Amino acid sequence: MKERHAAGQKVPDEFIKAMxxxxxxxxxxxxxxxxxxxxxxxxxxxxxxxxxxxxxxxRLDAGRLVSYVSHFFDEATPRFFGTSFESISLADLLADAAIRDRLKAANEALTDENFTEAMGLSAEVVELASASVMTSLNPSGALHPSLMSTRLKATLGAEVVDDLSRYITGLVKESNRAALMLALPVDVKHASRFEVLAPPVWVFRGDASYQKQLMVPAEFHTAENARFCVSFATEVSLAVDARMTIPLPPLGQQSADELA
Structure with a gap:
């Protein structure tokens, strides 16, 4: 309505008048x-x-009305915006390319009924989104075995120290994930369900790979569970993106409002 004006008329804010x-x-x-x-x-x-x-x-009338909405989007989107409705994805709103591409791939896997892949890619999306927040809040990184004192290594042995550091790192990661889910506007019960369904994800140098061999049994790789995982990954990635995309000037040049 803002691009094509009707002579002598103001842009309305009511549904019928808008048509x-x-x-x-x-x-x-x-x-x-x-x-x-x-x-x-x-x-x-x-x-x-x-x-x-x-x-x-x-119920029957509601189903018919829903079909009207679907039909309208299929007709109106190419007419007014020059693209098909199916090509529009919430993933396009994400600033991070790695997260955006994986979320699109998860949706494609869901459409292709590759439910295992959809669940795995959803896990990668959530892991990368979570990592982006935690890296920003804790740029020094996770605990590394080299930070352990020489005395501790001499007393316990290098192998024990390595096991201990991995345990602490895993514990911190789980705590960070729980804290993040509480901080984001997501349903805690949904977060809990996702943690049960999503496979472990190995993250290395900004890349992520879900561990297919450690996924829940195949009988849980259903359309319902896959849809849930993709939906939850979309919700989390959009919530994280909303908290991460406001640029700040170099440190020391922020205003009081920006630092508040």
Whole structure:
């Protein structure tokens, strides 16, 4: 509506008036008018009945209305935006290329009914998103065996010290993940379910690889679980992205508001 103006009219903020405005701005060009107008009017009536009168449609009617929405997006998206609705992904909103590409791949695997791959890639998405936050908050990195004192190594032995450092690193990682899930606007029960379904992920130098051999048994690689994992990975990655994409000037040049 902001790109194509209807002469002598203001851009409206009401549903029906918005359709009228778009049709008027089309200036008689059919391909610029709102498609499926009759179905949209029926949808709007159902919306008004629910919002103002608490009336819900019957199950069959609800299914039909949902199909109207799907049909409208399929028709309107290429008409007004020059692309198919199926090509639009929330992943495109993500700034981090590695996370964005993996989330797209997880969605593609889900579409192809490769549920194992969808669950594994979702685990990689969450792991990389979590790591991006933790790396920013703790740039010094995780505990390394070389930081252990020589005296401790001499007393316990290098092998024991290595085992101890791995244990502590794993414990810190799990604690950080729990703290992050509490800090993000995600359902804790969903986070718990995801941790059960998602395989372990090996992260090295910014790359991630899920451990297929350590996944839950194959009978849990279902469409429902895969959809849940992809949905949760999308939710987490968008939440992390929202907290990570505001650029700051070099240290020492921030204003008081930016540091608050």
């Amino acid at each position: 009228d405005y778009i049709d008027a701005a089309a200036d008689g060009i059919e391909q610029l008018k709102v498609p499926l107008r009759g179905k949209l009017l029926e949808l709007n009536k159902a919306r008004v009945n629910f919002k103002h009168y608490g009336l819900s449609p019957e």
